[in-house]
Amino acid sequence: MKFNQTYIKRLIFILGLWPLLSISIHIFQDSLGANPVEFIERHFGKWALIFLCLTLSMTPLRRITNISQWILYRRMLGLFVFFYASIHLLCYIGLDYHFAWIDIKNDIIKHRFVLVGFLGWILLLPLAITSSDKMIRKLKTNWKLLHRLIYVVAILGVLHFIWLVKKDLTEPLIYAAIISILLILRLNIFKRKKF
Amino acid sequence: MAKIKKIPSSEITPEHIYNERRNFIKNLGLILSSTALSTFTNTSFAGLNTLPSFVQSKEHGNEKLSSLKDITSYNNYYEFGTSKSDPSDHADLLKIDPWSISIEGSVTKPLTLDMDALIKLMPIEERVYRLRCVEGWSMVIPWVGIPLNSLLKKVSPTGNAKYVEFVSLKRPSEMIGQKDDILDWPYTEALRLDEAMHPLTILAVGLYGKVLPKQNGAPIRLVVPWKYGFKSIKAITKIKFVEKMPITSWMKASPKEYGFYANVNPEVDHPRWTQATERRIGESLLAPRLKTEMFNGYQKEVAHLYQGMDLKRNF
Numbered sequence: 001m002k003f004n005q006t007y008i009k010r011l012i013f014i015l016g017l018w019p020l021l022s023i024s025i026h027i028f029q030d031s032l033g034a035n036p037v038e039f040i041e042r043h044f045g046k047w048a049l050i051f052l053c054l055t056l057s058m059t060p061l062r063r064i065t066n067i068s069q070w071i072l073y074r075r076m077l078g079l080f081v082f083f084y085a086s087i088h089l090l091c092y093i094g095l096d097y098h099f100a101w102i103d104i105k106n107d108i109i110k111h112r113f114v115l116v117g118f119l120g121w122i123l124l125l126p127l128a129i130t131s132s133d134k135m136i137r138k139l140k141t142n143w144k145l146l147h148r149l150i151y152v153v154a155i156l157g158v159l160h161f162i163w164l165v166k167k168d169l170t171e172p173l174i175y176a177a178i179i180s181i182l183l184i185l186r187l188n189i190f191k192r193k194k195f
Numbered sequence: 196m197a198k199i200k201k202i203p204s205s206e207i208t209p210e211h212i213y214n215e216r217r218n219f220i221k222n223l224g225l226i227l228s229s230t231a232l233s234t235f236t237n238t239s240f241a242g243l244n245t246l247p248s249f250v251q252s253k254e255h256g257n258e259k260l261s262s263l264k265d266i267t268s269y270n271n272y273y274e275f276g277t278s279k280s281d282p283s284d285h286a287d288l289l290k291i292d293p294w295s296i297s298i299e300g301s302v303t304k305p306l307t308l309d310m311d312a313l314i315k316l317m318p319i320e321e322r323v324y325r326l327r328c329v330e331g332w333s334m335v336i337p338w339v340g341i342p343l344n345s346l347l348k349k350v351s352p353t354g355n356a357k358y359v360e361f362v363s364l365k366r367p368s369e370m371i372g373q374k375d376d377i378l379d380w381p382y383t384e385a386l387r388l389d390e391a392m393h394p395l396t397i398l399a400v401g402l403y404g405k406v407l408p409k410q411n412g413a414p415i416r417l418v419v420p421w422k423y424g425f426k427s428i429k430a431i432t433k434i435k436f437v438e439k440m441p442i443t444s445w446m447k448a449s450p451k452e453y454g455f456y457a458n459v460n461p462e463v464d465h466p467r468w469t470q471a472t473e474r475r476i477g478e479s480l481l482a483p484r485l486k487t488e489m490f491n492g493y494q495k496e497v498a499h500l501y502q503g504m505d506l507k508r509n510f
Contacts, residue, residue, distance in 0.1 A: 027480075034269030034279070035332060036480045096474070098483045107469050164467065166330070167377050167448065168277035 005072055012073055016080045019047040037095050044088035045117075049157055049175050051080040056154060056182040063185075075131055078150070082128040085121050085157075113163035120156035123149050151186075154179045213260075213337075213403060246401045247314060249339050252321040260323065261334035263403050265477045270410050271328065272429060273377050274363070274370035281372065282410035289369045291414045291430070298346070300436035301356040306349065310414050314400060317345045321404070322397055324420035326427075327459045327491045331468045334476045338418050339401030344392040347434075352388070356436035359391040360384070361417055364430045378444045384428035385441040385455070386419065387500075395420055395496055398431070421490040421497045423457045454510040458501070459491035463510050 023043055026032050032039045058074040061067075097104050108114050127147055129135070136143050158179055161172035272282035297307040308316070319341050327333045347359070365381035367373040373380045390396065399418045400407055407413040412429025419426050425445055445453035452466055461471045472484040490497050501509075 032480070034265040034476045035474065037474060038332075040480075095480065096484070100484075103469070103472065103484075106471070110464050111467060111469070113467060166277075166467070167273070168375070 005069065009073065009076065012076055016051070016076070019043065019084060037091070041088060041091040041096060044084050044091060045161075048081055048084040048088055049161065051077055051084060052150075052154055052157055053175070053178050053182065055081055055150065056179065060182060060185040079128060079131060081153075082124045085124055089118075089121050113160055116156045116163065117160035120153045120160060123153050123156070127153075151183060154183070245406050246339060246404070247319060249401075249404075250318070250320040252323045252337065258323075258325070258335045259477075260337055261477050266334060266336055266402065267408050267410055269476060271330075271424065272372075272410060272412070274372045274380075274382065274430070275410070276372040277377060285371055286409035286413075288371065289364075289366070289409050289413075289430070291409065294414050294432075296415060296432055296434065298350045298434045298436075300360075301353045301438065302350040302436050303353060304350050310400070313346070313415070316349070317341050319400060322395075322399075322418070322420075324395075324418060325491050326418075326420065326424050327473060327487065329423040329425060329453075329457070329465060329468065329470075331470070331473050332476055333473045333485070333487075333491075337403055338397060338399040339404065339407075340397040340399035340418065342394055343396045343398050343417070344394065346398065347391060350436075352436050355438045357388055358437050358440055359386050359388060360433075360435045360437050360441040361386075361428045361431050362433040362435070363428050364432050379447050381432075382428060382444045383441065384417065384426055384443050385437075386426070387440075388436075389500055390419065393497060393500065395493060421459055421493040423459060425453070426457050456501075456506075456509050458497075458506065458510075459487060460489060460506055460510070461487040462489075463507050 023040060026039070055074055055077040058070045058077065062070040093099060093104060097107070108118050127149060130139060130143060130146060139146065158172065158176045161175060162169060165172055268283045269279045270282040271279070272286070275282045275285040292310075294310050295307055296310075296313065297305070299305045319339055321337055321339050323335060323337045325333055326336050361384045363382040363384075364370065365373060367380070386396070397418050399412070399416050400414060402408070402411060407416065412427075415431050416429040417427045417431065440455060443453075443455065445457075446455060459470070464470050470487055473487045474484050475482070488494070
């Protein structure tokens with residue numbers, strides 16, 4: 001059983017690197033399209049959202065399947081959210097804006113979709129920092145409380161996408177629906193039921 | 196204009212050759228008469244050319260033209276879908292032959308023309324313009340078309356004509372994006388009369404010396420280079436002179452975001468995107484953004500149209 005879990009963890013880790021590999025293939029094949037900066041930025045933003053959905057699925061899955069193992073993979077998935085959200089932010093700051101801090105500041109202040117995205121990333125920081133076993137022990141019950149911030153991050157992340165889109169909301173609303181379901185499943189009425 | 200087929204990539208003049216030809220002409224300092232040009236175009240674009248001869252643009256600054264591939268594969272044309280690749284993927288379905296365009300409203304001599312007649316009505320010419328999208332990216336495109344004013348003058352607008360409204364095609368069976376109510380179809384746009392009559396405003400029927408590809412608005416589209424791209428309506432079927440300022444598709448969809456004028460203005464931000472800078476399509480991954488210029492760099496030509504107007508309010 002122990003062996004099995006380590007094996008699965010390694011597998012998840014390797015699979016989690018897929019977005020990096022796939023973008024490398026695109027760069028290598030020069031197939032990033034007409035607007036390569038936008039392509040790369042959106043790629044990592046999208047993967048941060050996907051990992052966010054996966055992270056939030058672990059707790060409901062544990063309850064629904066009655067298998068506790070799911071929870072063992074939650075931390076790694078969460079760190080992948082932070083990892084890809086950080087690359088996404090770096091692409092924006094470095095690739096898109098060439099570290100023009102004043103322009104970046106103006107962009108964040110003036111545009112709500114940028115602002116909520118940035119806030120989401122800021123809120124991920126304490127979660128990533130306190131993700132180690134040591135910090136979990138140190139923070140005790142506060143840890144659980146602190147890590148509820150991920151729900152706020154999820155909402156900000158989806159808003160970031162919704163407010164970016166000009167007219168066709170289909171794709172961001174799919175994420176909004178998934179995240180809503182994952183949050184609703186956490187409500188007490190669902191918790192009391194035995195699956 | 197005869198039937199316009201999708202241009203196979205093998206028949207498209209590669210950009211560098213196109214540019215070499217342009218330089219060749221420029222360097223020789225040839226003043227090309229239209230007869231000389233017709234030989235030039237016919238031999239250069241043999242087999243495909245359905246555009247009549249045209250005068251090549253004499254000036255296009257030092258700006259590098261965007262590649263034909265980028266111009267024809269990265270499009271906003273919601274009639275075919277909302278992703279940038281949808282137009283090039285789905286525009287093939289659209290039948291543009293036959294096509295008629297009517298010019299009506301407050302005019303003394305209304306006109307309805309097919310494309311053949313329209314193109315014979317006046318000489319076409321090449322215009323290299325920057326295209327600035329409201330989303331913060333830009334291209335440089337060698338259009339081929341006619342100045343809109345030369346066409347509009349033919350219908351003799353009356354004194355009531357204050358604005359010119361443009362209506363695009365509504366045909367959901369061929370424009371599959373119209374099956375969704377993303378916008379209130381058909382797409383409409385409008386200009387103030389003096390904007391419509393401005394010599395920079397053209398109706399494009401081609402680009403890169405070829406017939407206009409469908410994803411770029413074939414058979415005929417508007418190009419107003421000092422305004423954000425969405426003003427340059429594609430696949431025009433009707434041009435109407437009116438007295439009152441029309442409410443355009445984007446104004447209807449989101450009045451706080453899209454005004455009537457939509458002049459490129461780095462000082463007036465869009466709620467979503469910065470308008471101070473832009474990303475030039477086709478530049479390398481590591482290229483910096485460019486500063487956006489007032490009226491997309493056509494300030495000298497058009498600023499007088501807006502003298503005394505508060506451009507923050509009239510965005």
